[in-house]
Amino acid sequence: MAVTDQHPQYIAAKPRWQIMQDAVAGEEEIKQATTKYLPKTAGMIEAEKQGDSTGQIYKGYITRAQYPLWVQDALRTMIGLVSKLNPEIKIESNLMKCLLENATNDGFDLKQLFIRMVLELLTNGRCGLLVDVDGQGKPYLALYDALSIINWKETNVGGRKDLSLVVLEEQHDNSEDKFGHNTKTVQRVLSLDDGHLSVELYTGNSTEDKTPSLGGKHLEFTPFIFCGTIDNSPNVGTVPLLTMAKAALKYYQLSADYFQSLHHTAHPQPWISGLDDTTDISVTGVMAAWLLPRESQCGYLEIEGNGIEKTKLEMDAQKSSALEAGSKVIDNNAQESGEARRARQDDQHASLYSIVMCAAEAIEQAIKYAALWLKLNPDSYTFSVKPEFSSDSVDPTILKQLYDGAISGKNSTQTYWEYMATGKLPERTYEEEMELVESEQVNQPMPAYNMSGANNERNDTTGTV
Structure with a gap:
């Protein structure tokens, strides 16, 4: 087997991940496909x-x-909510305080x-x-997206x-040269050999x-932590906004027709x-008048x-499906306790609540791994976030009105999700x-259709069509 082999779950x-990448990129990427x-x-x-050798009809x-940019709008709303959360961080040793301001390999802090x-x-x-750890012996955390984690194995120890x-x-x-942007793909392999970590970088041969x-x-x-939407196991889980992305793609296909x-x-x-074959047609005017034979x-x-x-009705149904998918991910129910909400969400779907909890737990585990590496007490290092997005109650009547307004184009879907x-x-x-409504959809009135067609018989020599 080769180092480029991929896990069956991957x-x-x-x-699904490639669909989401294109959905987030927007209309240009979708149409280029x-x-x-x-x-x-x-x-x-x-x-x-x-x-039609150049495909002009298809173009x-x-x-x-x-x-529609539903996925982008939903992400912007949800990240806006998350950015208002303030993590509670406990780091005691000076050897670890570098993580507070310079936690990642590209220089961002823990909140970023x-x-x-x-x-x-x-x-x-x-x-x-x-x-x-960097060349100075300071720990840091490197983030890898789903497409970058191509293979993994677990061993019973x-x-x-x-x-x-x-x-x-x-x-x-x-x-x-210094102005170029060419890249090469390499594989970083972390493995436990005889109980000791080894890291190898594969570049071609x-x-x-x-x-x-x-x-x-x-x-x-192995100092690597998987992070998911419901738990942090290595198993591949659900994609929270995939339903919305698929609804947007179906809307796109329907809109083309x-x-x-x-x-x-x-x-x-x-x-x-x-x-x-001998008849000539004379044309006059701008748009124009045709001179035709009498018969x-x-x-x-x-x-x-x-x-x-x-x-058009099916396009509206896809928009409704996207709104419902977005509401399930945000899922704001202030009447439940945190434990009850977590148990219900884990049973049904990934939500913003469970996502925030999993991300915080993964960062805390990474910090504890760094502490163990530095021979420090891991219990002295914590990272936690309280996913309290709102202390205000949501009026079901207003929510329903905003939902209907989003479907009919009277208000934006972003307003619905934010409320x-x-x-x-x-x-x-x-x-x-x-302006938000217009950016989310093109509102075009239905034309008056000619249900019977036109058949204009001509008995004179001149007519305008």
């Missing part, structure tokens, strides 16, 4: 066989489609690390923390499961020993009958649009609220 979950998320219709495929189809972990958990449902292998993929600079040592002491455990149909109703196909006929072929309204999480209506002007 292989199964990777498509072309047929991955928006397949061509049978008519488009046939048209390209018949001469118009994908350009008119609208991808906490927020970044919550973002990773909301997006992918999984991340990991590696405890390491004394009746308990311990991590015996973790394979992490990293991107290292591979530019030939070469291997480099990177086993960390602090004061001549080598670790007897919807706006394509509207486009066709606005550009009906003209037709002429009663011409022979000819002309008109427009228009789609009746019977299915357009049903498509549900905080119990307060956001302080925005009417104009600011309408």
Whole structure:
């Protein structure tokens, strides 16, 4: 087996993580994926066989489609709530105080690390923390996203499961000049050999020993902590916003058909009958008047649009599904005790409450690992967060009105989520609220459809079409 081999759970979950990456990136990334998320219709495929070699029909189809930014809006609202939480940190030794201001390998403090972990958990449902030491012997924490943790194994030691292998993929600079941005993929392998930690860096066919040592002491455990949305086991869990992302993708596909149909109703196909090979058509005017033979006929072929309204109704249903998915993740119920809420949420779904708790517990475990490495008492080091998002009660009537307003486009979905999480209506002007609504969806009135088509018979020599 090769170092690039992937865990079966990783292989199964990777498509979900890639969907979430594209969903968070937004409309440009979704549309660049072309047929991955928006397949061509049978008519488009046939048209390209018949001469549409550049795929102009499909390009118009994908350009008119609208991808809603529900996932981005939900993430912004939830991270805004989490950023207001203040962690309680207990670090006694001066050897560990560096973590308060410079906790990560890129120079961020513990609160910033906490927020970044919550973002990773909301997006992918999984991340990991590696405890390491720098060249000066100071501990730091490195955050890895779900796609970077490609393989792992657990070994039964004394009746308990311990991590015996973790394979992490990293991107290292591979530019030939200082302005380049080329990277190469390397694998960092952490393994327990005869009860001692070893770290190796695999670059192609070469291997480099990177086993960390602090004061001549080598670790007897793997200093890597998995973090999930419900618990911190190595097993891959659920992705909290995946339902919302899938609803947004389905809305995107439906909107392509919807706006394509509207486009066709606005550009009906003209037709002429009663011409022979020798007949010339004279055209005058701008838009224009046709000069036709006396016995000819002309008109427009228009789609009746019977299915357009049903498509719009299904688009609204997908929006409703996305709102429901977002409300389950925020899940603000101030009437329950913390233990009761945690038990109910663990049984049903990942929530912002459980995500905050898991992220805080993972950071605390990482700090304790660093303390053990430095031969300090791990009980003297804690990191905890109280996930109290609101002390205000939510009025069910107002919440229902905001929900209906979000569906109908009278208020933004962000206002709905913010009120549900905080119990307060956001302080925005009417104009600011309408700008949010317009940024979330394109409100376009249904046109008046010609249900019977047009068939204009001509008995004179001149007519305007």
